[in-house]
Amino acid sequence: DAGVTQSPTHLIKTRGQHVTLRCSPISGHKSVSWYQQVLGQGPQFIFQYYEKEERGRGNFPDRFSARQFPNYSSELNVNALLLGDSALYLCASSLVGSHSSQPQHFGDGTRLSIL
Amino acid sequence: TQLLEQSPQFLSIQEGENLTVYCNSSSVFSSLQWYRQEPGEGPVLLVTVVTGGEVKKLKRLTFQFGDARKDSSLHITAAQPGDTGLYLCAGLRSGTYKYIFGTGTRLKVLA
Numbered sequence: 342d343a344g345v346t347q348s349p350t351h352l353i354k355t356r357g358q359h360v361t362l363r364c365s366p367i368s369g370h371k372s373v374s375w376y377q378q379v380l381g382q383g384p385q386f387i388f389q390y391y392e393k394e395e396r397g398r399g400n401f402p403d404r405f406s407a408r409q410f411p412n413y414s415s416e417l418n419v420n421a422l423l424l425g426d427s428a429l430y431l432c433a434s435s436l437v438g439s440h441s442s443q444p445q446h447f448g449d450g451t452r453l454s455i456l
Numbered sequence: 457t458q459l460l461e462q463s464p465q466f467l468s469i470q471e472g473e474n475l476t477v478y479c480n481s482s483s484v485f486s487s488l489q490w491y492r493q494e495p496g497e498g499p500v501l502l503v504t505v506v507t508g509g510e511v512k513k514l515k516r517l518t519f520q521f522g523d524a525r526k527d528s529s530l531h532i533t534a535a536q537p538g539d540t541g542l543y544l545c546a547g548l549r550s551g552t553y554k555y556i557f558g559t560g561t562r563l564k565v566l567a
Binding site: 345374376381382383384385386389391396397399431433444445446447448449450 | 460462489491496497498499500501504544546552553554555556557558559560
């Protein structure tokens with residue numbers, strides 16, 4: 342069975358540009374979460390979506406937005422890119438988005454570099 | 457603000473040694489997960505602990521959730537080079553969908 346897939350794997354952008362990252366969850370998983378992992382740190386929560394609705398948002402500026410499609414895939418958009426946005430962006434899927442301890446399954450991420 | 461502090465940050469040990477990694481917070485979590493992440497890959501879930509005082513074993517790895525559900529530990533017995541990686545704890549805050557990740561412990565096991 343396919344795991345969580347993310348595209349692209351690597352991306353280079355310049356300051357001020359925008360970027361769209363894509364995530365396909367494991368088949369049957371309805372919840373997708375996005376994380377930013379800066380080099381040397383643990384992942385930071387950005388968004389969680391469940392059944393196409395935003396369930397949670399981390400402390401990120403409005404330049405960051407996301408959406409979930411009817412097939413449960415998701416996109417993360419970042420506008421007006423800054424040098425500090427350089428990071429590994431991780432997508433995780435789980436069966437349901439709930440308050441319980443649902444296991445999250447991570448993709449291998451998109452490495453975004455801002456020049 | 458990092459709510460989950462892990463210690464140590466870095467650890468380099470010889471094959472066969474034992475080690476313990478700590479994950480501490482002043483906040484209460486409804487559950488806590490441990491992950492291992494290797495370069496170029498996403499984190500892989502090792503275990504989820506839910507009940508205060510819970511102990512779970514996964515082969516040579518032993519995980520414990522603190523009685524007050526504010527801290528956790530990971531103990532590895534007889535470490536092997538294949539254990540090398542970044543170990544991350546992640547807590548789920550009660551009433552939210554937000555997993556808070558720890559600062560990470562980078563482990564290197566030398567053959």
